[in-house]
Amino acid sequence: MSLENCWHPLSLSHSIEAGSSAGTRLLDRELVLWRDNNGVAHVWEDRCPHRGMKLSFGFVRGDHIACLYHGWQYNSGGHCQYIPAHPTLDVPKTIKVPVYPVHERGGMVWTTLLENPPLMPEDEEPVAPLRSLYLCCGFEAAVAALGASQLVPFASKTPADTTVSRMSDTLFAISCAQDRLLAGVQAISNTRTALHLSISGSAERYVGAGQNHFNDWALQWRHTVEQARIADERLDQDVA
Numbered sequence: 001m002s003l004e005n006c007w008h009p010l011s012l013s014h015s016i017e018a019g020s021s022a023g024t025r026l027l028d029r030e031l032v033l034w035r036d037n038n039g040v041a042h043v044w045e046d047r048c049p050h051r052g053m054k055l056s057f058g059f060v061r062g063d064h065i066a067c068l069y070h071g072w073q074y075n076s077g078g079h080c081q082y083i084p085a086h087p088t089l090d091v092p093k094t095i096k097v098p099v100y101p102v103h104e105r106g107g108m109v110w111t112t113l114l115e116n117p118p119l120m121p122e123d124e125e126p127v128a129p130l131r132s133l134y135l136c137c138g139f140e141a142a143v144a145a146l147g148a149s150q151l152v153p154f155a156s157k158t159p160a161d162t163t164v165s166r167m168s169d170t171l172f173a174i175s176c177a178q179d180r181l182l183a184g185v186q187a188i189s190n191t192r193t194a195l196h197l198s199i200s201g202s203a204e205r206y207v208g209a210g211q212n213h214f215n216d217w218a219l220q221w222r223h224t225v226e227q228a229r230i231a232d233e234r235l236d237q238d239v240a
Contacts, residue, residue: 003027003139006169007120009108009184009196014129016041016109021065023056025188026111031100032056033109036063036076043111044078045098055097106171106182107198127182128206130197130214133222134188137229142185142193143172145225151176154206154213173200181214 010024010033021034023046032046032055040063046054053069060066064081066073071084072095080095103110103120107127110120135142151162153176160177167173167182174181180201186194197218199206206214 003169003187004113007103007110007112007117008170009110009186009194010043011109012129012132012196012198013041013104013107013109015132019060021056021058021060023054024186025192027113027187028189029113030054031111032065033111034060034065036060038063040076041102041104041109042076043100043102043109045100047097048072049080049095049097106184106200108182108184108196110184125200126202127198127200128203128211130181130199130211131218133195133197133218135193135195135222135225136191137193137225138190139185139187139193141229142195142225145228146172146174146183146185146195149174149221151179151181152213152217153177154179154210179214 008026010026016022016033016035018035018039019037021032024031024033030046032044035041044055046056048055048067048069050067050072051069053067055065055067057068058066063076064073072080073082074097075081078097078099079093080091083089083091100111100113101117105120107129147164149162149164151174153160156177162174162176165173170185172183174183182198182200184196186196188194199210199214
Protein backbone atom coordinates (compact mmCIF):
# COMPACT_ATOMS: atom_id res chain seq x y z
CA MET A 1 0.00 0.00 0.00
CA SER A 2 1.30 3.43 -0.97
CA LEU A 3 0.05 6.23 1.25
CA GLU A 4 0.53 8.62 -1.65
CA ASN A 5 -2.43 6.93 -3.37
CA CYS A 6 -4.91 7.07 -0.47
CA TRP A 7 -7.62 9.36 0.74
CA HIS A 8 -6.56 10.84 4.08
CA PRO A 9 -8.54 12.42 6.94
CA LEU A 10 -7.30 15.85 8.02
CA SER A 11 -9.80 16.90 10.65
CA LEU A 12 -13.20 16.29 12.15
CA SER A 13 -15.73 18.23 10.09
CA HIS A 14 -17.10 20.13 13.06
CA SER A 15 -13.61 21.39 13.95
CA ILE A 16 -13.50 23.62 10.84
CA GLU A 17 -16.26 26.20 11.06
CA ALA A 18 -17.46 28.30 8.13
CA GLY A 19 -15.15 31.26 7.61
CA SER A 20 -12.18 29.65 9.36
CA SER A 21 -8.87 28.01 8.39
CA ALA A 22 -6.29 25.72 9.98
CA GLY A 23 -2.85 24.47 9.05
CA THR A 24 -2.01 20.77 9.05
CA ARG A 25 0.51 18.31 7.59
CA LEU A 26 0.11 15.21 5.47
CA LEU A 27 3.10 13.02 4.58
CA ASP A 28 5.33 15.98 5.56
CA ARG A 29 3.48 18.37 3.23
CA GLU A 30 2.09 21.56 4.74
CA LEU A 31 -1.58 22.03 3.91
CA VAL A 32 -4.25 24.57 4.77
CA LEU A 33 -7.79 23.36 5.43
CA TRP A 34 -10.37 26.12 5.20
CA ARG A 35 -14.12 26.41 4.95
CA ASP A 36 -15.77 29.25 3.04
CA ASN A 37 -18.80 31.14 4.32
CA ASN A 38 -21.10 28.75 2.45
CA GLY A 39 -19.68 25.84 4.46
CA VAL A 40 -17.69 24.28 1.60
CA ALA A 41 -14.34 22.79 2.68
CA HIS A 42 -11.11 23.36 0.72
CA VAL A 43 -7.61 21.85 1.01
CA TRP A 44 -4.65 23.66 -0.53
CA GLU A 45 -0.90 23.85 -0.25
CA ASP A 46 -0.26 26.11 2.76
CA ARG A 47 1.84 28.68 0.93
CA CYS A 48 1.08 31.97 -0.76
CA PRO A 49 2.88 32.02 -4.16
CA HIS A 50 3.98 35.63 -3.55
CA ARG A 51 6.35 35.37 -0.57
CA GLY A 52 5.64 31.92 0.83
CA MET A 53 3.58 33.04 3.84
CA LYS A 54 1.31 30.32 5.27
CA LEU A 55 -2.24 30.86 4.03
CA SER A 56 -3.48 29.25 7.25
CA PHE A 57 -2.39 32.50 8.96
CA GLY A 58 -4.70 34.46 6.66
CA PHE A 59 -8.41 35.19 6.80
CA VAL A 60 -11.50 33.93 4.98
CA ARG A 61 -13.93 36.33 3.37
CA GLY A 62 -16.91 34.81 1.56
CA ASP A 63 -15.53 32.27 -0.92
CA HIS A 64 -12.01 33.75 -0.83
CA ILE A 65 -9.00 33.36 1.44
CA ALA A 66 -6.50 36.19 1.77
CA CYS A 67 -2.83 36.05 2.72
CA LEU A 68 -1.98 37.81 5.97
CA TYR A 69 1.28 39.27 4.61
CA HIS A 70 0.21 41.42 1.63
CA GLY A 71 -3.50 40.64 1.38
CA TRP A 72 -3.42 38.72 -1.92
CA GLN A 73 -6.85 37.13 -2.33
CA TYR A 74 -7.49 33.67 -3.82
CA ASN A 75 -10.84 32.30 -4.99
CA SER A 76 -12.12 28.79 -4.28
CA GLY A 77 -10.23 27.44 -7.30
CA GLY A 78 -6.89 28.68 -5.93
CA HIS A 79 -6.50 31.53 -8.45
CA CYS A 80 -5.34 34.93 -7.26
CA GLN A 81 -8.13 37.44 -7.92
CA TYR A 82 -6.99 40.63 -6.25
CA ILE A 83 -3.70 42.28 -5.18
CA PRO A 84 -4.28 45.27 -2.84
CA ALA A 85 -1.05 47.03 -3.91
CA HIS A 86 -2.26 46.89 -7.54
CA PRO A 87 -6.07 47.11 -7.31
CA THR A 88 -6.65 47.59 -11.07
CA LEU A 89 -4.30 44.80 -12.16
CA ASP A 90 -5.76 41.97 -14.23
CA VAL A 91 -4.05 39.22 -12.22
CA PRO A 92 -2.36 36.57 -14.41
CA LYS A 93 -4.04 33.13 -14.27
CA THR A 94 -0.61 31.60 -13.60
CA ILE A 95 -0.68 32.92 -10.02
CA LYS A 96 -2.37 29.94 -8.41
CA VAL A 97 -2.14 27.88 -5.23
CA PRO A 98 -1.99 24.06 -5.67
CA VAL A 99 -5.46 22.70 -4.79
CA TYR A 100 -6.33 19.16 -3.62
CA PRO A 101 -9.60 17.19 -3.85
CA VAL A 102 -11.90 17.27 -0.80
CA HIS A 103 -14.58 14.90 0.45
CA GLU A 104 -16.50 14.73 3.73
CA ARG A 105 -17.34 11.32 5.13
CA GLY A 106 -17.91 9.87 8.59
CA GLY A 107 -17.82 13.30 10.19
CA MET A 108 -14.30 13.96 8.80
CA VAL A 109 -12.74 16.08 6.06
CA TRP A 110 -10.68 14.00 3.61
CA THR A 111 -8.17 14.79 0.88
CA THR A 112 -5.81 12.97 -1.46
CA LEU A 113 -2.61 13.93 -3.23
CA LEU A 114 -3.77 12.22 -6.44
CA GLU A 115 -4.79 14.45 -9.35
CA ASN A 116 -7.53 12.06 -10.53
CA PRO A 117 -8.56 10.11 -7.43
CA PRO A 118 -11.18 7.37 -7.25
CA LEU A 119 -14.48 8.48 -5.76
CA MET A 120 -14.96 7.90 -2.07
CA PRO A 121 -18.11 5.91 -1.21
CA GLU A 122 -21.00 7.96 0.10
CA ASP A 123 -21.74 7.47 3.78
CA GLU A 124 -25.34 8.01 4.84
CA GLU A 125 -25.04 6.87 8.46
CA PRO A 126 -25.32 9.58 11.14
CA VAL A 127 -22.29 10.28 13.32
CA ALA A 128 -21.54 12.20 16.49
CA PRO A 129 -18.12 13.91 16.59
CA LEU A 130 -15.69 12.68 19.23
CA ARG A 131 -12.12 14.04 19.13
CA SER A 132 -8.75 14.01 17.39
CA LEU A 133 -5.73 12.32 18.98
CA TYR A 134 -2.07 12.92 18.11
CA LEU A 135 0.53 10.18 18.53
CA CYS A 136 4.33 10.23 18.48
CA CYS A 137 4.63 7.27 16.12
CA GLY A 138 4.37 6.43 12.44
CA PHE A 139 1.30 5.34 10.50
CA GLU A 140 1.84 1.57 10.71
CA ALA A 141 2.52 1.67 14.45
CA ALA A 142 -0.69 3.65 15.00
CA VAL A 143 -2.67 1.16 12.92
CA ALA A 144 -1.19 -1.77 14.87
CA ALA A 145 -2.10 -0.12 18.19
CA LEU A 146 -5.60 0.56 16.89
CA GLY A 147 -5.99 -3.09 15.93
CA ALA A 148 -5.16 -4.15 19.49
CA SER A 149 -7.56 -1.69 21.13
CA GLN A 150 -10.34 -2.80 23.48
CA LEU A 151 -13.45 -0.67 23.47
CA VAL A 152 -15.61 -0.20 26.55
CA PRO A 153 -19.36 -0.23 25.71
CA PHE A 154 -21.34 2.88 26.51
CA ALA A 155 -24.78 1.60 27.47
CA SER A 156 -23.69 -1.72 29.00
CA LYS A 157 -21.30 -2.38 31.87
CA THR A 158 -20.87 -5.96 30.69
CA PRO A 159 -17.53 -6.58 28.91
CA ALA A 160 -17.80 -7.49 25.25
CA ASP A 161 -15.42 -8.42 22.47
CA THR A 162 -13.99 -5.63 20.34
CA THR A 163 -13.69 -5.99 16.56
CA VAL A 164 -11.52 -3.64 14.50
CA SER A 165 -12.22 -3.73 10.77
CA ARG A 166 -10.50 -1.85 7.95
CA MET A 167 -13.03 0.02 5.83
CA SER A 168 -10.38 1.58 3.58
CA ASP A 169 -6.62 2.17 3.63
CA THR A 170 -6.99 4.89 6.26
CA LEU A 171 -10.46 4.39 7.79
CA PHE A 172 -11.23 1.84 10.52
CA ALA A 173 -14.33 0.78 12.44
CA ILE A 174 -14.02 -0.21 16.12
CA SER A 175 -17.10 -2.18 17.20
CA CYS A 176 -18.15 -3.45 20.62
CA ALA A 177 -21.66 -4.57 21.62
CA GLN A 178 -24.02 -1.94 20.17
CA ASP A 179 -21.34 0.74 19.81
CA ARG A 180 -19.16 1.61 16.84
CA LEU A 181 -16.42 4.20 16.47
CA LEU A 182 -14.95 5.40 13.18
CA ALA A 183 -11.22 6.14 13.22
CA GLY A 184 -9.55 8.00 10.37
CA VAL A 185 -5.74 7.74 10.48
CA GLN A 186 -3.74 10.74 9.22
CA ALA A 187 -0.08 10.17 8.33
CA ILE A 188 1.41 13.50 9.39
CA SER A 189 5.05 12.39 9.05
CA ASN A 190 7.21 9.34 9.63
CA THR A 191 7.01 9.93 13.38
CA ARG A 192 3.66 11.68 13.87
CA THR A 193 0.14 10.36 13.30
CA ALA A 194 -3.33 11.70 14.06
CA LEU A 195 -6.50 9.73 14.72
CA HIS A 196 -9.80 11.48 14.02
CA LEU A 197 -12.61 9.74 15.88
CA SER A 198 -16.37 9.93 15.48
CA ILE A 199 -19.19 7.81 16.90
CA SER A 200 -21.36 5.99 14.39
CA GLY A 201 -24.94 6.55 15.52
CA SER A 202 -27.54 9.21 16.16
CA ALA A 203 -26.58 12.36 18.01
CA GLU A 204 -29.56 11.86 20.32
CA ARG A 205 -28.02 8.66 21.61
CA TYR A 206 -24.44 9.82 22.10
CA VAL A 207 -24.20 13.60 22.47
CA GLY A 208 -23.22 14.44 26.03
CA ALA A 209 -22.79 11.30 28.15
CA GLY A 210 -21.83 9.05 25.23
CA GLN A 211 -19.21 11.49 23.95
CA ASN A 212 -17.79 11.87 27.46
CA HIS A 213 -17.61 8.09 27.85
CA PHE A 214 -15.72 7.51 24.61
CA ASN A 215 -13.58 10.61 25.10
CA ASP A 216 -12.34 9.14 28.39
CA TRP A 217 -11.71 5.82 26.64
CA ALA A 218 -9.76 7.55 23.82
CA LEU A 219 -7.52 9.46 26.23
CA GLN A 220 -6.79 6.31 28.21
CA TRP A 221 -6.03 4.41 24.98
CA ARG A 222 -3.57 7.13 23.87
CA HIS A 223 -1.89 7.04 27.30
CA THR A 224 -1.48 3.27 27.03
CA VAL A 225 -0.02 3.53 23.52
CA GLU A 226 2.42 6.27 24.53
CA GLN A 227 3.56 4.39 27.64
CA ALA A 228 4.22 1.29 25.53
CA ARG A 229 6.23 3.40 23.07
CA ILE A 230 8.34 4.89 25.87
CA ALA A 231 8.98 1.42 27.32
CA ASP A 232 10.11 0.15 23.90
CA GLU A 233 12.48 3.09 23.48
CA ARG A 234 14.04 2.47 26.90
CA LEU A 235 14.47 -1.19 26.07
CA ASP A 236 16.20 -0.31 22.81
CA GLN A 237 18.54 2.06 24.68
CA ASP A 238 19.38 -0.63 27.25
CA VAL A 239 20.15 -3.15 24.52
CA ALA A 240 22.32 -0.62 22.68
